[in-house]
Amino acid sequence: FPVLVLVPGHIFVGYWRRDPYPQSGPRPEWYPGVPVVFDGPTIATLVEGRFLGLIETTTLTVGSNTSSSKAQALAHEKLRRNLLTGKVTVIDVVAARRAGVAPLPAVTQRADGVTEVVVSPAVEPPQFIPPVLVDEPDAVSGRRMVDDHPSRYRTWKASLFSLNATNALLNLRNGPSVQPVLVQDGALGELEDRLNQDAEFSLLHGDDLPEIYRAQGIERAGDLGVAEQSAFLREGKLFVERNTTATSSPGRVSRAKLTSELRLMARRAKEAHDERGMNPLFLCLGLLKWSHKAGQMAEAPLILVPVKIVARSGKGKFALTIDTAARTTPNAALLEWLRREHELSIPGLAEPSTDKAGIDVDAVLSEVRAAVAQRGLPFAVVAEARLALLDLTSFRMWQDLHRHGDEFLERPLVKHLVHTPVERFVDPAIGSGDARQEEVERDLETLETPVPADATQKRAVLWARQGRTFVLQGPPGTGKSQTITNMVAECLLAGQRVLFVAEKGTALSVVQRRLDAVGLTPFALNLHHEGSSAAEVRAQLKRSLGTRVSPDQAAMLDARRRLKSSRHELGEYPRKLHSKNAVGLSAYSAHDELLVLGSGPTMGIPLEIVAHRPEPLAARRSSPRRIA
Numbered sequence: 001f002p003v004l005v006l007v008p009g010h011i012f013v014g015y016w017r018r019d020p021y022p023q024s025g026p027r028p029e030w031y032p033g034v035p036v037v038f039d040g041p042t043i044a045t046l047v048e049g050r051f052l053g054l055i056e057t058t059t060l061t062v063g064s065n066t067s068s069s070k071a072q073a074l075a076h077e078k079l080r081r082n083l084l085t086g087k088v089t090v091i092d093v094v095a096a097r098r099a100g101v102a103p104l105p106a107v108t109q110r111a112d113g114v115t116e117v118v119v120s121p122a123v124e125p126p127q128f129i130p131p132v133l134v135d136e137p138d139a140v141s142g143r144r145m146v147d148d149h150p151s152r153y154r155t156w157k158a159s160l161f162s163l164n165a166t167n168a169l170l171n172l173r174n175g176p177s178v179q180p181v182l183v184q185d186g187a188l189g190e191l192e193d194r195l196n197q198d199a200e201f202s203l204l205h206g207d208d209l210p211e212i213y214r215a216q217g218i219e220r221a222g223d224l225g226v227a228e229q230s231a232f233l234r235e236g237k238l239f240v241e242r243n244t245t246a247t248s249s250p251g252r253v254s255r256a257k258l259t260s261e262l263r264l265m266a267r268r269a270k271e272a273h274d275e276r277g278m279n280p281l282f283l284c285l286g287l288l289k290w291s292h293k294a295g296q297m298a299e300a301p302l303i304l305v306p307v308k309i310v311a312r313s314g315k316g317k318f319a320l321t322i323d324t325a326a327r328t329t330p331n332a333a334l335l336e337w338l339r340r341e342h343e344l345s346i347p348g349l350a351e352p353s354t355d356k357a358g359i360d361v362d363a364v365l366s367e368v369r370a371a372v373a374q375r376g377l378p379f380a381v382v383a384e385a386r387l388a389l390l391d392l393t394s395f396r397m398w399q400d401l402h403r404h405g406d407e408f409l410e411r412p413l414v415k416h417l418v419h420t421p422v423e424r425f426v427d428p429a430i431g432s433g434d435a436r437q438e439e440v441e442r443d444l445e446t447l448e449t450p451v452p453a454d455a456t457q458k459r460a461v462l463w464a465r466q467g468r469t470f471v472l473q474g475p476p477g478t479g480k481s482q483t484i485t486n487m488v489a490e491c492l493l494a495g496q497r498v499l500f501v502a503e504k505g506t507a508l509s510v511v512q513r514r515l516d517a518v519g520l521t522p523f524a525l526n527l528h529h530e531g532s533s534a535a536e537v538r539a540q541l542k543r544s545l546g547t548r549v550s551p552d553q554a555a556m557l558d559a560r561r562r563l564k565s566s567r568h569e570l571g572e573y574p575r576k577l578h579s580k581n582a583v584g585l586s587a588y589s590a591h592d593e594l595l596v597l598g599s600g601p602t603m604g605i606p607l608e609i610v611a612h613r614p615e616p617l618a619a620r621r622s623s624p625r626r627i628a
């Protein structure tokens with residue numbers, strides 16, 4: 001499907017990368033369907049969406065030693081420059097033939113003086129040529145997934161995550177949180193490899209070119225050729241160019257504004273890292289472009305490389321480094337969307353192959369392109385890079401709910417909330433009968449906690465060990481973190497595992513310090529913030545395995561003896577305070593009655609009287625009344 005691209009003073013060729021006339025189904029939405037296209041934005045969209053391929057044919061003539069990638073890069077560069085002037089025209093040869101436009105007659109002068117005119121006959125529309133399929137077609141086919149979880153459970157998942165263009169993982173919108181990074185086609189793999197080798201890249205504005213390039217008429221990094229961009233990449237320099245459509249200042253973002261946006265991205269990434277323990281800043285390598293509205297293309301990243309933006313000395317200077325606490329991953333949201341919406345599974349993206357340093361990016365892009373082409377999907381896979389803030393928290397929770405749904409639905413509380421939400425929850429861990437209650441009271445009496453706790457807090461610790469479902473709440477300063485520490489210690493003593501989760505890292509730090517104070521550091525694995533790196537996890541596991549506990553039995557017996565004595569003394573106090581004598585009075589009740597009677601005349605009574613039974617005392621009480 002050939003195409004002619006006309007620019008002032010020159011013509012080069014192009015070709016449709018997808019079949020514009022499929023054997024079945026409607027005509028693709030991306031295809032203009034007209035012989036001539038004059039609109040610059042439409043042409044740019046076709047090229048950027050990888051629907052229209054370009055080749056600079058002069059580089060392929062006899063005597064030229066230029067690779068096909070170089071020929072394509074030169075054609076793209078010429079198109080880019082002429083699109084700025086609006087003087088680009090595309091002629092669709094197939095559409096012209098279908099419209100009845102025939103080639104001009106060819107006039108030649110023969111050696112014998114005869115003028116020969118060759119008129120091309122009417123041509124039939126080109127016949128369909130079946131595509132060449134890759135080996136093992138089953139590798140990219142998939143069975144459409146059906147969510148058979150209960151409706152209420154599906155509602156929970158839908159509230160967390162949506163597989164449509166509103167999701168940033170499926171549609172990187174143009175904005176301050178998404179910065180285009182200029183990397184020439186074929187260099188994404190080199191960029192990812194160097195980042196994994198701990199290389200550091202300076203982030204520069206597109207106008208920050210040396211004067212030697214300006215003298216050659218190159219004003220911005222986007223106008224650099226392939227060789228020049230490769231040289232800057234080897235020097236550790238990346239150019240960032242973002243265009244804005246804001247009515248106040250349309251066009252390329254200024255150097256000052258880019259500095260402000262990069263500083264904001266770095267601060268937001270650090271805040272999220274400190275609070276939630278997850279770095280939301282990624283370098284997105286490779287994009288899958290798909291149409292979510294007529295004339296609007298969405299960009300879904302293929303590979304997510306966790307990175308950090310570090311401020312360097314000097315005004316507006318930033319460096320890009322890899323985040324060693326996380327690992328490079330494919331876009332799991334895109335994989336899920338392809339499986340659910342298009343019945344497409346791509347093993348090379350789900351489990352990408354590796355090279356000398358990290359993921360083999362070029363192999364991933366090639367496999368995704370092959371899978372999309374084999375299925376005939378109207379997508380484009382482009383080798384471009386974006387620096388973006390992406391919050392993966394909701395998707396990871398959705399993924400957890402989806403993958404472990406059957407297991408979660410077996411949990412008593414989840415089963416109750418899904419199937420019988422309006423009924424009273426009956427916790428199967430709660431026993432019944434007086435014998436069970438006596439056992440609970442006995443356990444409370446013998447429960448030993450490393451952090452001092454009152455009766456209510458001890459009851460919560462006991463419930464946690466029994467596996468009961470409950471909510472423990474209270475205002476600040478009421479001992480919730482102490483109770484959690486005691487819960488962890490008691491469950492560890494019972495041979496159980498505990499996962500403590502909090503919305504922010506501050507709560508985790510408080511409990512971590514309390515566990516450290518009671519000597520449980522070797523048995524606590526920190527999965528938050530810097531503790532989540534693979535190296536730190538291995539170090540913590542090594543410390544735990546090497547821990548040897550040597551309890552002091554004599555000291556423990558002495559402490560328990562003193563505890564028993566103190567507990568006895570404390571228990572004797574309320575017993576003596578409320579125990580009644582022979583006449584039915586306790587120290588507490590007698591004092592209470594005295595307060596009720598108030599002041600008045602008194603009469604001394606010998607202590608021997610109150611030692612008698614209540615009947616003689618009643619008779620003596622009536623004696624004063626008879627005398628009166």
